[in-house]
Amino acid sequence: MRPIVTHSPEETRALAADLAAQLKPGAVLALHGELGAGKTCFIQGIAQALQVDQPVSSPTYTLVNEYRGRLPLYHIDLYRLKNADDALNVGLDEYLEGDGVTAIEWAERAEAVLPERTIHVRLEHGSAENERRVRVLTGDTP
Template sequence: MEFIVDSVEKTIDIGIQIGKKANKGDIICLIGDLGTGKTHITKGIAKGLNITDYITSPTFNIVNEYDGKHKLYHFDVYRVNDPDEIEAIGFDEYIFGDGISIIEWANYIEELIPPEHLRITIEKLPDIGINFRKISIQYSGNRYNYVKEM
């Protein structure tokens, strides 16, 4: 499934739709260059989960936790140099726990990502305009069939 968006608000709206349907145990992998909107889509997912906290990218913490309809674990693995580093913080306990895990830069730790996950790739579309993005959503496993309803 693909969406073309031309604003931060539309990116957040897609995240809200996902957050409203997300379930405990979901793993959402975000892929995209710097500045494509990974944190904005995360803000939308959090909003869809009724999380009212201010969402920031946990670049230096690796993971931020938020409480809402479901617990949200927001990872940013951009600065992770070695997969062992993320395993040391209890990564498996988070992603196989009772919350929803969002992993920015998931392509950096693909060997640690379970086969069943939701993958969101965000690309800039400079030929169309500076604010345009293509958001591609793919999933494996039946648990993410809610994406079909978007």
């Protein structure tokens, strides 16, 4: 799939909000990309669309932030994890089985436990400072 190019954090949030409109209970989003790529920004757009009214920032001291919205949003950041065993130890599988939307930064650290229905979102810096290339890969992408 060709990447979508965004030119500001607002555009990235709007793109995420479009995607969020299609999310059902139990949806899993895996966010990939280096530090500063816009993973948290993308999840802020998801939160906005789910009518979460609290500010969303990366869960730095906790591994998981839970938000109440149209659907519950579980925001997980695996930056500090080494492998999938650690992810299971923090209860990731219980979030994945829940009725909310689970959005995971650095999801490749828990690749082994991600369900098949996971929607993968890859963010990369573009050629200009505020440009990002975003790829969304759903299970039904040919």
